[in-house]
Amino acid sequence: MTVRQKRRPVAAALWVTAEAAVTCGVVLLLLVVYQLWWTNLRAHAAAQRQVAALEQAWGPARADTSEESPGLSSPSASSPASSSAAVAAPRTGRPRTSAAYAVIRIPRIGITAPVAEGTSKTKILNHGYVGHYPRTAEPGQAGNFALAGHRNTHGEPFRHLDRLRVGDTVVIETAAARFTYAVERIVPRTSAADGTVLAPVPYSSVHPRQRMDGPGYYLTLTTCTPAFTSEYRMVVWGRLKAASER
Template sequence: PAPGLAYAVLRIPRLGVTAPVAEGTGKAAVLDKGYVGHYRHTAQPGEAGNAALAGHRNTHGEPFRHLDLLRPGDTVVVDTAAARYTYVVRRILPRTAPGDGTVLAAVPHSAVHPAYRFTAPAAYLTLTTCTPAYTSTYRLVVWGVLRSTQSR
């Protein structure tokens, strides 16, 4: 997808969230427009690897305002022109350092909190936002695993 352009819709039923997904995570071009941003150089939704998305928790539409309310077993859906991808939340890392970049790895894990890790290749979805609310001190990370794909 072209940088800054919406190409998918993220749905989080438990939270009542429906938000457009755009390529990139730049504030001015993507996040500050209320979009959820796709981290470049991570897998696209439905692909093997880790499709990683970022969103504001406060301000600019705050699509991830209540991300901390997700629980293992909840579903997260990504709709694209090609298919609907349904992920099941498997792990939640309530707080890590902003520089904990391994949470975006193809097989995601936390370099800061080693107990939070996956060990096998799969189709993962990672959602990241700032925490606690109204700060950017840490990052909250939610990981899901692809459960189903529905072609359009």
């Protein structure tokens, strides 16, 4: 066998290896495009359709949609849920699991997204929805109304949650009412197991100085951090400042 004949199998093997490497590279590139572009496009479109469906089902809102409505004072930490401040209290029963029943609007980061009951990735979060943690308060109720949303891919409604500042508003709309919360505290990073951030009076067991004080009408927003990882959680806490009937 000549030297040239001996080289042919080696050259063929190298060619096959190169083709396989190129194919793998193309597949990986397509996966990245799918995760970073297509899932966002599809989930965002689905989320906006759901928002439109909810708004159509609710009918037109009242002309008065200002943050401070006449006759509605901001709830204090000791106000009962039946006080005049909570005149637009949500319905009593729990929403059906995975069903969208509210809309969240965050002007600072330009987000409008549906809120669904539960935090399942496959049934809720991966559709561009924001998920409501079961067993936390409902919108406008005393306690802690806690939500989760993706920071990256699948609509990423909380992509720019880190841009929120103390004083920014978060609006939650339901079939019956509109609730305006004001951001009061931000925990840039905590453990994914820091479950006390969802407590009725939320606090961080990892960062004890990070806490809200006394019973109140709270909002908690959670998402993964840093971007493109799920190792830690970012937490935003707000307090109910105004409520108005639709």
